[in-house]
Amino acid sequence: MNNKKLFVTVITSLVFLSACGAPQYDQVADQKISTLQGDINAQAVKLLRSNKTTSTTDEKKAGDYSSNTKFYDKAKVDVSAIEMRMLAQPDKSTQHISGVIDNLRTNLDAEEKLHEEDNRLADPLIVSYRNGMTIDLQWLLMYELGLKQGAKKVDVEKQDAK
Known part of the structure; x- marks a missing residue:
């Protein structure tokens, strides 16, 4: 999904927010998305470092699949937790979330x-997967931040009415 399509999809979802009883901003989901993005970036840096010719033996071993199973397990749990939180209040504005989560899960x-098959990942694959997951997480974060902005706007309007 390119950035322009991502932007259009998020804007479309936010338009639905204003047209119906919208879900509320979820700070926990926001934090989980941001944390998962940080974990994915840290994982990519570790894997890229393990492929350098100047890497130490321990750094090289850190790129082996067996050294990374905990990352994959935790990331899968985090994706499921994000999905559960973001779909807890389903409505028209959440219709694209399942597809984005499915894409994130597919990439992971x-x-x-x-x-697992190759025991190590080549640099271009590491970067490609990180970039794909980053786009999905950006979409989810933009959605949550849109909810947050909507909540602030409603709070300001309530204050003005008093």
């Missing part, structure tokens, strides 16, 4: 499968 599963 595909990365793990290749990592």
Whole structure:
């Protein structure tokens, strides 16, 4: 999904927010999305470092699949928790969330499968998977931040009415 399409999809979802009883901003989901993004970036840095010719033996071993199963397990749990929180109040504005979560999960599963099969990931694959998951997480975060902005706007309008 390119950035322009991502932006249009988020704006479309936010338009639905204003047209119906919208879900509320979820600070926990926001934090989980941001934390998962940080974990994915840290994982990519670790894997890229393990592929350098100047890496130490321990750094090289850190790129092996067996050294990364905990990351994949935790990331899968985090994706499920984000999904549960973001779909807890389903409405028209949440209709695209399942697709974005499915795409995120597909990228994560595909990365793990290749990592397990080859024991190591090549740099271009590491970057490609990180970028794909980043786009999905950006969409989810933009959605949550849109809810947050909507909540602030409503609070300001309530204050003005008093």
